[in-house]
Amino acid sequence: MCVNVEAYVKHQVKVYWSKDHSLTAKLVKLLYADCMVNGCDASILLDGPQTEKNAPQNAGLGAFIIIDKIKTVLEDRCGPGVVSCSDILNLAARDALHLAGAPSYPVLLGRKDGLESKAAWVDLPSPSISWEAGLAYFQSKGLDVQDFATLLGAHTMGRTHCNYIRDRLYNFNNTGKPDPTMGKSLLDKLRQQCPKTMNKSQEQNQTVFLTPKYGPSYKFTNAYYTNVISHKAVLGVDQQLLFNYDTNQLALEYAGSFEQFRKEISLSISRMGALKVLTGNKGEIRRNCHFTNKNNPYIK
Structure with a gap:
């Protein structure tokens, strides 16, 4: 070596x-x-x-x-x-x-x-995957629920394509309505970035930041978890962390302690x-x- x-x-x-x-x-x-x-x-x-x-x-x-x-x-x-x-x-x-x-x-x-x-x-898995399916996938690879909730925190630096969130914006679960768990301010902002009428190329190429507050600076923070708690998560799988007791508690813990999140994400990425x-x-x-x-x- x-x-x-x-x-x-x-x-x-x-x-x-x-x-x-x-x-x-x-x-x-x-x-x-x-x-x-x-x-x-x-x-x-x-x-x-x-x-x-x-x-x-x-x-x-x-x-x-x-x-x-x-x-x-x-x-x-x-x-x-x-x-x-x-x-x-x-x-x-x-x-x-x-x-x-x-x-x-x-x-x-x-x-x-x-x-x-x-x-x-x-x-x-697709970014539009459900929380349950996402956790099952991580567990099939040898990771656990804490790794799942922690590694999703890397979304604090990423972006996603409009085609992965359009159902949340316009037709959640084929209801013809937006996802009720998404806050109105975020919904309005994302609808401007991902309009209802888009051609296939636009859907595949237009992207939005997962933590819009920080945008292209890609600063590593625990803002992802603050957004989850405030119903401002862009991806459905992220917002669904609130629907399970274990991941809900982790989201609250990480939102309240940046140092704890910093420590745990290093451990989870090391395990991955x-x-x-x-x-x-x-x-x-x-x-x-x-x-x-x-x-x-x-x-x-």
Whole structure:
């Protein structure tokens, strides 16, 4: 293992984050998309027409180029084939979160990269999923109700597409009316951003911030939970945290204590980043994150 790998990654992330604070949300989402599907093996980074990155659920993922640039630096400074793409993704997500205001946390290194990636494996839930289905999905991956409620707090930095919230705005549960749990001020604001009449392209491309108060600054706060309690959550699954005793109590706790939320989200992301890790003889350390070594056109 490269002795200075963490310092190298941290420096690179800081350089790119200083130019684009949305990098935090992009890297955390990329880590989520990787780890929740067949474990944290960097399979989300592999190229190919039928790989995970081309699954419909992963449309809009970003930060691939940042991982590439970090990999290039590490191949030069640490030596070829020393640091895996999976370790890079985990470290980069942690460091971007830290720059945005979350506490840092230890990342165990030594992961290997997966040898396969298939779009058919991608079972990531839709942002319009119900609370019950969302929790069941997280539990199926080895995470618990606290991880679920805590990791949803990453929405404090993200955005979503209009097509995932239009039912809440105009036709909740086919009633022809908006979701009654959404506050009127938020409803009016979102209806301006996501009008009732939109073509398919607009629905898929128009986005709204999940915590509009902070917008593009992507500041890491506990505002997500304040919004949930105030019935100002953009996504239905977020608002539904109030409907279960355990998640309701967590939302109240995190809204009242930013420090507690900071601590717990670091623990939950660390647990997510350790799902089904490949080590030892399983997997490989890719020379290029886009290709397995066997299929790498740049290796002679």
